[in-house]
Amino acid sequence: MMLKSIAISILATLATAIPSNIYSNSLNLDDSDFDWSKPTLKDSDIISSALDVLTNIDNSTLSSCDKCKSRLLYGKGLALSRPDLIPSIYEQWCVNTGNFSASTCATNYHRNTADNSDTGSNFADLLTLMNPSSIDAEYWCAYKAGNQCPVPTLPSNLSISYLWNNTRPAKADIVPIPGNETMKVLHISDFHIELDYTVGAEANCTASMCCTPHSITKKGAINSDQSTIHDLYTALFNGSYYDNNGNYHIGEKINSLNNISVPATTFGNYECDAPEVLINSSLHSIADFQSNNNITFDFAIFTGDLVDHDEGTYTTFDQCVEAETIVFRDIKNAFDLMPIYSVLGNHDTFPYGQLAPEKSGFQSKFDWNADLMAELWMDYDWIDWEEAQITKTHYAGYSVNTKSGLKIIAFNTNAWYQKNEYAYINTVEDPDYFGIFEFLVDELLESEANDQKVWLIFHIPMSQTMLPPQAKLFTDVLERFSPYTIAHVFNGHTHRDEFQILYKNNNGTKESKKEDEVINFTFITQAVTPWVENNPAWRYYEIDTKTFQVMNSFNYYTQLNETFTASSEPVWEFEYSARDAYPVEWPETSPLNGTYWHRVYESIANNVSTLQQYEGFAKRWSPYTDDCINTDDCNWDICYVSSFTDYEYEKCLKTYNYTDSY
Ligand SMILES: *[C@@H]1O[C@H](CO)[C@@H](O)[C@H](O)[C@H]1NC(C)=O
Ligand SMILES: *[C@@H]1O[C@H](CO)[C@@H](O)[C@H](O)[C@H]1NC(C)=O
Ligand SMILES: *[C@@H]1O[C@H](CO)[C@@H](O)[C@H](O)[C@H]1NC(C)=O
Ligand SMILES: *[C@@H]1O[C@H](CO)[C@@H](O)[C@H](O)[C@H]1NC(C)=O
Ligand SMILES: *[C@@H]1O[C@H](CO)[C@@H](O)[C@H](O)[C@H]1NC(C)=O
Ligand SMILES: *[C@@H]1O[C@H](CO)[C@@H](O)[C@H](O)[C@H]1NC(C)=O
Ligand SMILES: *[C@@H]1O[C@H](CO)[C@@H](O)[C@H](O)[C@H]1NC(C)=O
Ligand SMILES: *[C@@H]1O[C@H](CO)[C@@H](O)[C@H](O)[C@H]1NC(C)=O
Ligand SMILES: *[C@@H]1O[C@H](CO)[C@@H](O)[C@H](O)[C@H]1NC(C)=O
Ligand SMILES: *[C@@H]1O[C@H](CO)[C@@H](O)[C@H](O)[C@H]1NC(C)=O
Ligand SMILES: *[C@@H]1O[C@H](CO)[C@@H](O)[C@H](O)[C@H]1NC(C)=O
Ligand SMILES: CC(=O)N[C@H]1CO[C@H](CO)[C@@H](O)[C@@H]1O
Numbered sequence: 025m026m027l028k029s030i031a032i033s034i035l036a037t038l039a040t041a042i043p044s045n046i047y048s049n050s051l052n053l054d055d056s057d058f059d060w061s062k063p064t065l066k067d068s069d070i071i072s073s074a075l076d077v078l079t080n081i082d083n084s085t086l087s088s089c090d091k092c093k094s095r096l097l098y099g100k101g102l103a104l105s106r107p108d109l110i111p112s113i114y115e116q117w118c119v120n121t122g123n124f125s126a127s128t129c130a131t132n133y134h135r136n137t138a139d140n141s142d143t144g145s146n147f148a149d150l151l152t153l154m155n156p157s158s159i160d161a162e163y164w165c166a167y168k169a170g171n172q173c174p175v176p177t178l179p180s181n182l183s184i185s186y187l188w189n190n191t192r193p194a195k196a197d198i199v200p201i202p203g204n205e206t207m208k209v210l211h212i213s214d215f216h217i218e219l220d221y222t223v224g225a226e227a228n229c230t231a232s233m234c235c236t237p238h239s240i241t242k243k244g245a246i247n248s249d250q251s252t253i254h255d256l257y258t259a260l261f262n263g264s265y266y267d268n269n270g271n272y273h274i275g276e277k278i279n280s281l282n283n284i285s286v287p288a289t290t291f292g293n294y295e296c297d298a299p300e301v302l303i304n305s306s307l308h309s310i311a312d313f314q315s316n317n318n319i320t321f322d323f324a325i326f327t328g329d330l331v332d333h334d335e336g337t338y339t340t341f342d343q344c345v346e347a348e349t350i351v352f353r354d355i356k357n358a359f360d361l362m363p364i365y366s367v368l369g370n371h372d373t374f375p376y377g378q379l380a381p382e383k384s385g386f387q388s389k390f391d392w393n394a395d396l397m398a399e400l401w402m403d404y405d406w407i408d409w410e411e412a413q414i415t416k417t418h419y420a421g422y423s424v425n426t427k428s429g430l431k432i433i434a435f436n437t438n439a440w441y442q443k444n445e446y447a448y449i450n451t452v453e454d455p456d457y458f459g460i461f462e463f464l465v466d467e468l469l470e471s472e473a474n475d476q477k478v479w480l481i482f483h484i485p486m487s488q489t490m491l492p493p494q495a496k497l498f499t500d501v502l503e504r505f506s507p508y509t510i511a512h513v514f515n516g517h518t519h520r521d522e523f524q525i526l527y528k529n530n531n532g533t534k535e536s537k538k539e540d541e542v543i544n545f546t547f548i549t550q551a552v553t554p555w556v557e558n559n560p561a562w563r564y565y566e567i568d569t570k571t572f573q574v575m576n577s578f579n580y581y582t583q584l585n586e587t588f589t590a591s592s593e594p595v596w597e598f599e600y601s602a603r604d605a606y607p608v609e610w611p612e613t614s615p616l617n618g619t620y621w622h623r624v625y626e627s628i629a630n631n632v633s634t635l636q637q638y639e640g641f642a643k644r645w646s647p648y649t650d651d652c653i654n655t656d657d658c659n660w661d662i663c664y665v666s667s668f669t670d671y672e673y674e675k676c677l678k679t680y681n682y683t684d685s686y
Contacts, residue, residue: 071113074102078117089173092165096156103151110151111135111144131336132168141336141375143445149386150445160451163491167442175492178671179452184497187456187465188504196472196508202615203570207428210310210324210362210564211577212355213516214551216371217347218297218332223262224278227293228286233334235288235296253281258589259289266304268357270311272593291587291594294646297332298553298560302594303351306552306560307358309580309596321362321564323426326355327516328369328483333555336376344374348396356404363406367434368397368420369483369517370441377443379419379436381458384449394420421460423467430479430511430572431471435460437484440494447491455493461501468505477511477572485515485548487524487670495669499526499543506544507617511572513544519551519558520642521579523621526668532675534629537666542618546668550579550644559584559644561599573615577602581644599644607634621665629662638665660684 081094095117103110111133118129134142154160165173220236229239263275274290281287292302314320330351331344355364370377373393380386398415401407407415407424415422421435438444439458450457464480471478486495502510503526528541550561561581565574578601582594602616608623610616627634636652639661643649652658660683663676677684 067109070102070106070109071116074098074109074113075117075120078113079120082121089162089165092169092172093156093161096151096154096161096164099151100154100156103148107145107148107152108135110148111142114147115144127335127337136375138341141339143375143378146375146378146380146386146445149380149384150448153384153449155450155453158452160448160453163442163451164448167489167491168445168448178492178496182452182455182493182496183500184456184461184465185500185504187462188469192504193472195475196505199507200477200511200571200573202568202573202575202613205569206566206575207322207569208319208564209567210321210562211327211514211547211549212306212310212324212552212562213327213549214329214369214519214553215303215351216297216329216332216551216553216555217300217303217351218334219300219343219347219350220332220334220338221288221292221296221299223260223275223288223290223299224281224284225288226284226286227288227295229295232338233297233332235293235299236334236338238338253284253287256588257287257289259291259587259591260287261290261591264290264301266301266308270304270308270358272305274591289588292554292560292584294554294557294584294648297334297555300350300354302554302560303552304354304358305582305594306562306596307354309582309594310562311358313580313596322428322567323363323365324359325432325479325481325514326364326366327481327514327549328367329371329516329551329553330369331371333371339374339376341374344372345396348372348393349400352400352404361405363426364401364404365406365424365426365432365434365481366397366401367481367483368393368436368438370438370443373438377438377441378446379438379441379444380446381439381449382417383457383459384446386446390419391416394418418460418463419458421463425476428569428572429476431467431476432479432481433464433467434481435464437482437490440490440498441484442489442491447494451491452493455497461497464501468501468509472505472509476509478505478509479512479514479572480510481514483515484517485524485546486668487664487673488517490670492669492671495671499668502526503528503543510544512574513546515546515548516551518548519553519555520548521550521561521563521644522548522642523624523665524548524668525618525621525625525666527666530667530672530675532663532672532679534666537622537625539619539622542622545618545621547574547577550581554584554646557643557646557648559646560594561644568615571615573617575603575615577616579641579644583645585647600641605637605641607631625662625666628665635659635661656683657685660686 081091115129115133118124118133130142133144136145159176162173162176166175222237225235226239227234232238260278261275262278265273292299331347394416397420398412402412411422419436423433425431439460486498525545526543527537530536552560559581563577563579566576568575579599580596581599582596587594606624610620628638635658639652639658640649650657667673
């Protein structure tokens with residue numbers, strides 16, 4: 025009977041949200057039909073009456089936003105007693121609308137299984153906890169339902185400054201002055217190992233991931249003269265690998281290609297994720313660089329994404345675990361004793377992008393991942409036992425004190441990711457529902473009290489598909505603890521080599537981006553995966569050992585197209601150093617801080633050759649690099665580098681009428 029009373033009360037709420045004519049026309053049921061525990065009511069009856077309600081919502085005259093919210097409200101009523109039926113109902117509804125492909129409907133609504141990356145059960149979990157008449161529902165409808173609601177305006181009362189009691193000690197304003205010694209730190213990101221990589225498979229496909237057995241759709245016409253293709257892509261060595269000592273072993277040459285327009289070559293292609301042999305080539309190039317130059321990196325940071333971009337249908341739980349395990353094993357093998365501080369990316373979970381808050385009661389669905397990382401990183405001596413316990417209870421986030429005295433705080437950005445169903449529970453009412461801000465601020469307060477410098481590492485930059493309330497609150501944290509405590513922020517995710525500046529009063533105009541109002545900035549580093557249309561790359565920083573500020577960065581890459589015909593390994597070359605590359609006056613003794621990057625931004629905005637330089641670096645001068653001199657294709661970069669949140673970026677694009685061609 026409890027179920028019935030819940031159902032009735034939901035029904036009452038629903039009736040006020042959905043016009044009654046729609047409601048009564050659609051249901052033809054009485055209250056007793058909402059007692060889902062009644063044995064005579066078959067599941068198929070519940071499903072078909074639910075589909076009727078959803079169809080009637082769609083056929084109503086409500087705005088698309090109200091329709092979306094009504095679907096959530098009705099779904100919540102069902103989910104409270106029959107969460108198990110939600111996936112079937114909503115997947116069928118999705119197909120019935122005719123607006124989406126069967127595979128999109130399956131990815132979004134099919135019940136979770138270990139064989140596909142479908143999120144229907146996570147959606148059902150969300151329904152049981154979300155408030156469908158709140159602003160959270162509008163965020164969901166905007167981001168998860170294809171702009172069915174406009175993105176809501178940011179609530180003005182959002183704040184987490186209670187975490188630091190609204191205080192700011194005078195020392196928080198002290199700008200740190202570098203010392204006279206440096207150390208070197210490696211930054212690697214976005215490996216995206218393609219476990220299905222198949223030499224000779226189609227590399228120019230229209231659907232699914234290319235270079236795999238399932239990438240069958242060709243983009244280009246099949247040249248009837250297959251010998252031309254053989255001339256352009258001769259590096260077809262199947263089964264090539266690196267042994268544990270870093271020695272390369274070339275595989276068997278494939279001599280016949282069947283109906284292929286562009287074949288996947290040994291070391292990868294611009295439209296594909298990375299074969300393991302490319303990942304190992306990058307890691308060994310770093311190890312060789314150290315021994316050839318008689319230097320050692322003090323440690324490395326890895327900013328996430330080990331798993332490939334394959335569609336949900338081709339992504340299994342086992343492959344996710346396998347990708348995570350293989351890449352970390354390869355990293356450990358190449359770097360031996362060097363500590364690696366890692367974060368997980370949006371791909372490094374199962375199903376894709378999902379992560380549940382501890383408070384929700386659903387966290388146990390994801391414990392396997394944090395446990396796996398904690399054990400693995402501890403095994404590899406990258407973190408100790410205590411740090412591993414924090415990792416297990418903080419969604420694979422943690423803090424470490426490095427040997428040099430710097431603290432690194434790592435956290436999992438899936439918590440605030442627009443594609444994560446669970447991110448829409450209490451988004452606005454309890455913006456720290458995951459507890460990440462509290463963890464972060466406690467660590468920062470402790471470091472500030474001890475005059476310790478901190479780096480923050482996380483996968484997704486705040487400007488990229490983060491929920492706006494959390495992105496805004498993160499900038500508040502950054503402002504509170506800069507410049508004294510937070511020395512740097514490091515991200516990956518975009519695969520491009522980029523930076524983004526945070527200003528105090530950014531309203532989207534050039535005038536509002538003032539040199540003396542720079543708060544901080546983030547380094548977004550290059551990927552090793554070539555997907556999409558980038559050359560594989562990595563970088564290291566020269567770090568001042570007193571303030572842990574970056575004095576310079578050095579970028580290395582390989583021109584992937586040169587490997588299409590080679591039987592030898594990729595050649596990794598020096599690309600540029602950040603201090604030397606840009607036409608900016610900057611004292612030798614000053615760090616590459618926010619002010620430096622502001623001046624780079626000004627040069628990018630005022631000088632098309634700097635803009636081209638930046639865009640070339642972003643893609644590591646791949647053959648797909650845009651022409652910024654003769655076209656307007658790169659203008660969005662001007663807004664991008666001078667924005668820190670999506671909100672600022674959109675305002676800038678609007679102000680200057682630039683087209684986002686991300
Ligand atoms: C809803 O609208 C569609 C298309 O306009 C129509 O085919 C369908 O019969 C309608 N369904 C109901 C239950 O009114
Ligand atoms: C389906 O497409 C129609 C026409 O573009 C649109 O009006 C409607 O809002 C869409 N419905 C959903 C649920 O996406
Ligand atoms: C912020 O304001 C909204 C209404 O605009 C209210 O629902 C919410 O509880 C407020 N949040 C806080 C933390 O005061
Ligand atoms: C905030 O104030 C409370 C009450 O005075 C105190 O217990 C707490 O330690 C303070 N927290 C911080 C971060 O200063
Ligand atoms: C570096 O600075 C320290 C103190 O900060 C000083 O003792 C040392 O002599 C300096 N070394 C050089 C090479 O300038
Ligand atoms: C892939 O196919 C498209 C469409 O035919 C063509 O324009 C492009 O040049 C092809 N790419 C390669 C690398 O051959
Ligand atoms: C390598 O560097 C170390 C210290 O940095 C130095 O002691 C050693 O002599 C160097 N070896 C070579 C071959 O330059
Ligand atoms: C934006 O900020 C600039 C500089 O502070 C100011 O001059 C301008 O009026 C502002 N524009 C808008 C639209 O708020
Ligand atoms: C960057 O360094 C310069 C020179 O050391 C200093 O004047 C400036 O205030 C610093 N900028 C920031 C944003 O910390
Ligand atoms: C590879 O691409 C670069 C950049 O477009 C180009 O300069 C170079 O000639 C290409 N090399 C080959 C072998 O195609
Ligand atoms: C903005 O750009 C678009 C496309 O380039 C153009 O059609 C439009 O006229 C521009 N609007 C303004 C206000 O400049
Ligand atoms: C205002 C500012 O730039 N704060 C910090 C942000 O990062 C730079 C990077 O060097 C640091 O110098 C600042 O402490």
